Amino acid sequence: MKTPNIIGIFDNDDQVVEAIHTLKSKNIKIADVHAPFASHHILKDLGKESRIPYGSVLAGAFAIVATFSFIYWTSVINYPIVFGGKPNFSFPAWVVVIYLMTILLTFIGTVIIFQMRTKMNFGKKAELMHIDSTEDKFVMIIEQDADITEKEVQNIKKMLSDHGAIEVRMDN
Amino acid sequence: MEKKYWQSLQAYQNKSTKSLFEKQPEKEFTIDGLDDSEVKGNSSRRDFLKSLGFSVGAVALVSSCQMPVRKAIPFLNKPEEITPGVANYYASTFYDGHDYCSILVKNREGRPIKIEGNELSKLTYGGTNARTQASVLNLYDDARLKNPMKNGQESDWDTVDSEIMGKLNAFSDIQGSFAIVTGTLISPSTKRLIADFIEANPKTEWVSYDAVSYHAIRKAHQQTVNKPVIPFYRFDKADVIVSFGADFLGNWLLPVTFTKQFTGRRKLDNGHNSMNKLMVIESNLSLTGSNADERIAIKPSEESSLLLALYNKIAALTGNEQFDGPEVSIDLSQMAEQLVNASGKSLVVCGTNSLQNQLIVNSINRILNNYGRTLEMSRTINLNQGSDEKMLSLIDRMNNGEINMLMCWNTNPVYDLPQSDRFVEGLKRVDTVISFADRMDETASQSTYVCPDHNYLESWDDAEPLTGVYSITQPAIHNIFNTRQAQDSLLRWMDSDLDWRDYLESVWEEHIFPNQSFWQGFRPFWNQCKHDGVFELEPNPEDETITFNQVRLTATPSATENGFELSVYEKVAIGTGKHSNNPWLMELPDPVTKATWDNYLTISPSDAQSLGLQQEDVVKFADELELPVLIQAGQAKGTLGIALGFGHSGAGPVANGIGVNAFRLMRFDEGHKLTTRPGVTLEKTGRSYPLALTQVKHTMEGRDVVKETSLAAFLQNPASGNEDQKYKEKHATTLYPEAKYDGFHWGLAIDLNSCTGCGNCVVSCQAENNVSVVGKDEVRRNRIMHWIRIDRYYSEDPDNPKVFNQPVMCQHCDNAPCENVCPVAATNHSSEGLNQMAYNRCIGTKYCMNNCPYRVRRFNWFSYINNPKFNFNKNSDLGKMVLNPDVTVRERGVVEKCSFCVQRIQEKKLTAKKENRKLEDLEIKTACMQSCPGDALVFGNMNDPESKVSLLMKSERRYRLVEELHTLPSVSYLTKVRNTSEA
């Protein structure tokens, strides 16, 4: 059975940032923070980065190759038709299509990667730690290691309270 | 001679046995399983055609919704000459009392669908005019009578026949008088039939009468050469032509023939470096006037004094007797000089039905030594034999109650007599009035009996348009309705056993066959005549010699009355209004005004300005008539023009109620029907009436759309007027290499010097390609569907402009701007250089239309088929019969355009392939080219350096429209050359 997490509720993101600093210095691992907005200090201080842009680049590269091949195949190999005296392989006219398809496919690819990474989807149930965490409250979640002692838990709780947490509780 | 006699005699003797010929003439065909009465004679073919072509076709058409679905009909007994999918052509003749044309009728699955010119004719040489082209649609006119009528009620032939025969007998017993009024008959057989009828009913009077009369020409010749003839005018032999109001390219006598002759002398290809010169003096701008090298606009009343002045000038130059005449303000000495210089090679014609004027014209032609040269007397024109005087006296007799029975045949006097009220009065005093009209026209509706005549495509007939030049009309379809040919009716009433076809054949056998010596037997002769459609006897050269009586020439001074001088004229499309119910003709833009569907009063720009009249303002004029005005450049100041053929009440739904009947404005003067009327005043009504013009901008805005030069300049430099072409061709480039065509590369050359702008190609194309009629409102919205547009531009003085005609169809550009922009690839380029349209693929973005520099693409804005809002031929099962099964009927929402008649290209290519030979040059003829009376269009393979089209395209006169766009059109134009002295 999973051990319950330590939850600290904050009113102010400045306090969260300070708490992060303190906890980090004590080598206590912060599992997550729920914030009503993207506070860049929190994001920065938690040191998290996303690899989504790499996925986007791959999607874009695929889009360019795929689109060019498709147009070339349809217009030159499969069913060549003469339009307005132009050769079948009239590349300048294809640039626009390739460009647009690159944007579209990269775009769709990025969104799909995001969905997959965050596992967000329509109708997904929200696992809220605090009802106001999307409103004005900041929730700090600290996972308990299996071998953590009761004293250390109390210590963390105290630390959170000291940094201005309005409520400190254990998740069930 | 002896041999001939013997052969003829034998043929005569063996007529009944039919056994001595080596090759017995085949019956049209035989069908097993049909009973004798059906097989007998040639009605079997007609019955077969009827059942097959009409019924099955009708069922197929009715059950289809968007395009005529052609089902494969298995022939249990396939007639030899009909193969589904392959067209049959029958030589025939179009003659409606006004226009003559030798034609081929194209039949598909038993239905006539297209009229082509008969290239064997020495008169029309394969040309037609718009009215001839459109005549096929008259066959499928729903307004035609489907049964004989008695007192306005449908009846049957037995009743009508027995009653009429009873009356004929009854009146004969009391010595009653009969009269037959016909339009001019040029059928020798019919004339004999009438003679026979008169013989059987001696108190019969035959009056022939024309809606538009040239009676004065015959009368003048009666006085001057003692023969009441209209000479055969040879415009092809004339170097200098002066026309006083004779619209010989549009309406006058034999416009197709005259156009052939006239334009034949204006070709400057093949090293020709001379051309004729046309000077026109007229009041309304006519088609002829718009093709003139020089044109003088005059009031109609000035004509006689000008003619006399011209005569006097020529007489002075040639030392002939001069006559006193009124002073004239226009100096004609240059014209006289040119005419005299071209003595024997000049021609002066006049379209006015005035004896005085025609006498002067005769004298001018005489002292110019033109008789026997440009005026052929051994062959005279048999058209327009109507006698105005006889008609007037008939009306008198009718009103006196002297006529008991009147037959109106191919004429509609209630509609087209100037003072038809008196005729109507007279009709009331005639006991029995019989009309042979094919519809309840104005006269038919006042008749006791209407015995509807066949359409000419259902009839047997012959014609002799020129003395000794014969042509045959043969049916291309069994009669669709319960109609009967008028000749058959007469034979029936004469109690004759013969049917008309046998009668016709016997006339040919007895009276025409003996005059020739080439054919030994009548059967082969007759079959050849039917096959060719034409037959010609050698003229007798002795007839050319004439003795000329010089008569005293006079002229009336020009009218001094206040007000306008109004002259009525014939439109190239509508003519005398006989075919007004034909939507193709109604929608054909008038070559001069570019107006469709309407009747209007043409007024000169300066008069309109001084009266404060705007285009489309409705004015009240003579006798409380109301019409909108159309401001017409080239209209003589102080004159008005109004077209005939409108104001119908009984022509059918298409024509009824449009405009006013201008025949009422004509008048009789000294027994001559005159087309002019002085002293007409205009009164503004303050209202306006929309006109449907297909072109609203009439000048070229300084652009070299139509390139022009003068003959003098052309002789110095063949590229004159076209100097920039080479530069433009050289300097227009693209990113890509020019496309190469390995096999065919189709192209069309249009000689603007030969195009008169008559509009024949427009209708021909419409018939060939199932082009929809859209009606006045849509034309007004600039949504006409015609695949060929004839652009007409004016330059210089708006009161007497130079006129330019230019047919513009899809230019089939090799670098077509339209093709690049179609997202769905519905329009693309064929390997033979055609700009093709895949209608089924088109989704109707209209981008191609926008990007076409020539604006030749047409969009189907509505469904034009099976749509009561467009109640023309495509909305009726009958009217749909005219559709060409080789061409798709386009659906709503797709773009269409000229295809270079791709169906014709494919057909001929296949024929050549089957025969394992090369396609010959000029073997493929597009619809527009086939029947062009001016031979202005030449279609062919541009890859073949020897083809005619390639030769034309090498001409220095050749240019392409908007060359600098580098669209590389496959259509080229040749510079127009005007025969004027200025360089």
Add this chain to the structure above:
Amino acid sequence: MINTLVRGTFTAREKSFRQVTDEIARPTYSKTAKWWFAGMTLATLMLLFGLWAIYKTITVGLGTWGLNNSVGWGWDIVNFVWWIGIGHAGTAFTIFLIVFRARWAAVFNRTAEAMTVLAVSCAGLFPALHLGRIWLIFFILPYPNTRGPLWVNFNSPLFWDVLAITTYLTLSITLWYFGMIPDLATLRDRSTSKIKKALYGFFSMGWVGSVKNWVRYEAMMKVLGGLAAPLVISVHSIVALDFAISVIPGWHTTILPPYFFIGAIFSGFAMVLTLTIIIRKLYNLQDYITIPHLESITRVLIFGSLVIGLAYVTELFVAWYSGWEFEMFTFLKNRATGEYSSAFWIMVFCNAIAPQAFWFKRVRTSITWMVIISIIINIGMWYERFIIVISSLTHTFLPATWTSFTPTVVDIGIYVGTFGIFFTGMLLFLRYIPSIAMNETKAFSKKSDH
């Protein structure tokens, strides 16, 4: 440059996070206002008029429009380009916000994106309806078929156009929607009604504001914004290629792509200005949409106006300099002095002259003047498209084909109908979705964050 002017407090007054939510999200929980119902009724009537016109178009044919043989595109394409132009603002704001981190853009972003989605949808309706055979619209897609298979013509600007619009619509809907997710989650957690909770819950995709997701979210939004940046420039440029690729004088000009782009930004910003001023008033959002915010837009408008004025002059100059009779006729004669001169000078006045009033601080800060001039700009931009599309088509190379264009009631109906779509959509948006991004406002209103 623009940022510095609104540095300081992001909102007019200091707001707590809860205040931000309360005030911005007020329409979603309070009683629906009377004006909303009135507006909705009017918008629905317009929509019905449009539906009637569309019904006529599809059942009777394109003949119900004012088009003809020479003018194949009329009000349909004028309105299409006009709406597309308006649809540019949303994405432009998004780019300002995401890529350039222009804080002032945040207050307009949400509304502008809603406008974009609606305007692009309205715009997209026209090319669909202007097809002769709309039931075959799928022919435009290159899908395997039994006709050869016959593919599409990749050289056709119309195909590019379809692709550009589709891409743009996909992109703007996604950006708008993903931008909304944190706020939807807020609404989900605040709502008391079960239905609302369920609906907001469904669309918020289980968002809880986890920092892990915030990081991915920000990364994705940056990528999407980065992709949107070239697209926002190219969409209207590609629409311009519809004209520039053709051979018709007045269309065939290389200046069109940049000219269309700046015109689009110009008209889009003007429309945002008009609408946000109205929304600000109706929902008492003066504290959030401040005068300095609005002023930023007017500065963009001055810039746009100058560029457009320059484009007009350039077009005329090039037409003259080319020496080509057709170009000279179209620009100098037909447009500037001829049949279309009244429309031309209206266009010049509205787009190039009237916005110059924004040089004056008093005009720039006056709500009334801002509304008047922004509406003038939108009228002017409509005329600009009218001039480009119609005056070019009516008078092309051959004078015999010259004609004119008159719209019909169906043309007008469809245009009015798209307003119906736009306003019903906007009203629904304002009623159920906070018109300003709350999470962004919260982030930017934090002094410490910058």
